[in-house]
Amino acid sequence: MATRALRYPQNWPTDKAKEKGVDVKLAIDFARCALTTNTDTLILASRDTDLVPALEMALDLGKAHIEVAGWSNTSRLRIPGKQLWSTSLSGAEFTACKDPRQY
Secondary structure, eight states, rough: OOOOOOOOTTTTTSSOOOOOOHHHHHHHHHHHHHHHHTEEEEEEHHHHHHHHHHHHHHHHHHEEEEEEEEEESOOOOOTOOOOEEEEOOOOHHHHHHHOOOOO
């Protein structure tokens, strides 16, 4: 797990603090995993289109099986001309599989 420092706007606490750089970190980690030879499956759980280049790179490498995941009844990431395995999860399904342990 990686964390990022919050950025506090001048109008804080009226305006909420925001975590920056999470999408870049996810793209880098996804690409890094796609480049390793010991990765067999990568699942990208996001609708952020900024992650499409990392998804395309992983597909082009062809070393790992690539999937996308997201919430039921929402759009998912797509790559034109490519068929991606897609898993959808409802709120009830998420709650049912949530790990209750405090780490």
